[in-house]
Amino acid sequence: MFFFLFTFTYGDESLVYDIQKGFLFYKIIPGTDGVELVRPYDRYVSDYDYFLVDLFLPDTINYFKKKYRLVSIGNNVFENGFFGFPLVIPEGVVSIGTRAFESAYFFNSPKLPETLTSIGVYAFTGSGLSSLVLPSGIRKIEEATFLGSTIREIVLPARLDSIGEYAF
Numbered sequence: 001m002f003f004f005l006f007t008f009t010y011g012d013e014s015l016v017y018d019i020q021k022g023f024l025f026y027k028i029i030p031g032t033d034g035v036e037l038v039r040p041y042d043r044y045v046s047d048y049d050y051f052l053v054d055l056f057l058p059d060t061i062n063y064f065k066k067k068y069r070l071v072s073i074g075n076n077v078f079e080n081g082f083f084g085f086p087l088v089i090p091e092g093v094v095s096i097g098t099r100a101f102e103s104a105y106f107f108n109s110p111k112l113p114e115t116l117t118s119i120g121v122y123a124f125t126g127s128g129l130s131s132l133v134l135p136s137g138i139r140k141i142e143e144a145t146f147l148g149s150t151i152r153e154i155v156l157p158a159r160l161d162s163i164g165e166y167a168f
Helices: 045-049
Strands: 004-010 013-020 024-028 034-038 060-063 066-073 131-133 153-155
Parallel strands (some): 131 153
């Protein structure tokens, strides 16, 4: 397996990504052993492979003899994606970013990890979900998280504290 180090500059911000498995990009979270799955600016995963038929999200990434844990799915990463398979987000992921799956289509509902504690605003807005089980660590459903989605059935955690405006 090969890794390449790229630096993209966007405005005043310099971003470093480690490329793995072709179209997946990871940003190392400084001072931790964690990485965030991200998309490069101005590109979508669907620009690379719109029909995601064999996507495996690893729970760890080895990079320069160091093991990093996948802890976050970043903003807009799978926006407009088409998932023709069951997507399993690995245990250890604690957050899903803003618009991460906006307008994505799922043949099967994604499996969310029990370690998940945060789902960003608009994360599944307009997505083709039919059902979803939210893990017990979720305490708040953010504003417009599922707005405009085709979700028909959702299992909510027992200790849900709040539901944001227009969440559904």
